[in-house]
Amino acid sequence: MNPSCLIHRLTQAERQTFSETGLLTVENALSTQQVSALTGLTDQIFAARLEAGHDPRKALFYPNFIQDNPAFADLVDYAKILPKVWGILGWNIYLYHAHLIVTPPSGLPRDDKTFGWHQDSGRVNQEVESRPRPRLSLKVAYFLSDTSEPGRGNFWVVPGSHLEDTLERPPVGIGQPNGAVPVLAKPGTAAFFDRRLWHSASPNWSKVTRKVLFYGYGYRWLRTKDDMTVQSLWAQSDPIRRQLLGWGVNANGFFSPTDEDVPLRVWLRENCPEDAA
Numbered sequence: 001m002n003p004s005c006l007i008h009r010l011t012q013a014e015r016q017t018f019s020e021t022g023l024l025t026v027e028n029a030l031s032t033q034q035v036s037a038l039t040g041l042t043d044q045i046f047a048a049r050l051e052a053g054h055d056p057r058k059a060l061f062y063p064n065f066i067q068d069n070p071a072f073a074d075l076v077d078y079a080k081i082l083p084k085v086w087g088i089l090g091w092n093i094y095l096y097h098a099h100l101i102v103t104p105p106s107g108l109p110r111d112d113k114t115f116g117w118h119q120d121s122g123r124v125n126q127e128v129e130s131r132p133r134p135r136l137s138l139k140v141a142y143f144l145s146d147t148s149e150p151g152r153g154n155f156w157v158v159p160g161s162h163l164e165d166t167l168e169r170p171p172v173g174i175g176q177p178n179g180a181v182p183v184l185a186k187p188g189t190a191a192f193f194d195r196r197l198w199h200s201a202s203p204n205w206s207k208v209t210r211k212v213l214f215y216g217y218g219y220r221w222l223r224t225k226d227d228m229t230v231q232s233l234w235a236q237s238d239p240i241r242r243q244l245l246g247w248g249v250n251a252n253g254f255f256s257p258t259d260e261d262v263p264l265r266v267w268l269r270e271n272c273p274e275d276a277a
């Protein structure tokens with residue numbers, strides 16, 4: 001990894017925004033060329049799923065896509081983003097989950113039904129007894145389509161809700177929780193969100209198909225949340241990417257890593273000692 005990536009380290013202001021709101025957006029994280037290439041690949045996947053019978057009006061949730069193309073793998077240790085991920089979570093991390101979502105126009109009239117609000121990680125939220133719940137992981141959402149206007153299948157959040165273990169929803173299934181807002185993101189924007197942030201997908205009432213790539217980073221002792229059959233990429237990956245793709249020396253090293261398990265820590269010691277602690 002090139003030390004020039006260190007200009008993208010998490011700033012104090014970004015840390016504060018993320019800690020206080022559970023969300024951090026970075027505009028122009030992807031260039032126009034990257035957006036265009038990644039959109040082409042996403043369109044190919046969507047077309048293949050339609051061919052296989054996917055309903056063209058329904059959102060496509062497509063996990064385990066990293067090995068489908070090198071351009072997807074290149075975002076795993078993306079220089080503009082990874083320094084902020086380790087700035088938040090530290091160095092004992094990997095990509096525990098990745099999915100892309102394509103939300104075509106629903107063709108339905110706009111309504112005000114309550115969306116599917118949730119925190120990430122399923123049973124973790126019942127079975128870990130600390131309050132507030134622990135952060136454990138975050139996702140980076142790369143917006144490929146223009147969701148800078150509401151009604152386009154936007155990603156919705158309740159800023160600041162990540163420290164709340166419950167979310168009060170409107171009683172009759174109409175309307176959104178207090179404080180809920182759409183993330184208005186232009187193509188190329190990366191949105192980091194804390195797994196505990198109450199968030200939701202929303203219907204696409206526009207004519208613009210929404211396309212987003214989600215990269216979930218968590219601690220190395222956390223299990224994968226989809227099949228993550230990325231082992232085929234290990235041999236061709238440099239040591240840091242290999243760590244991020246789930247490689248390790250042995251089982252114990254996921255809990256008590258040696259230097260060999262976590263080349264990211266070794267690299268930080270040499271290039272950015274303040275982040276190696």
Ligand SMILES: O=C(O)CCC(=O)C(=O)O
Binds near residue numbers: 101120153214
């Ligand atoms: O599609 C969206 O905007 C929401 C995605 C989501 O809920 C998630 O990644 O956990």
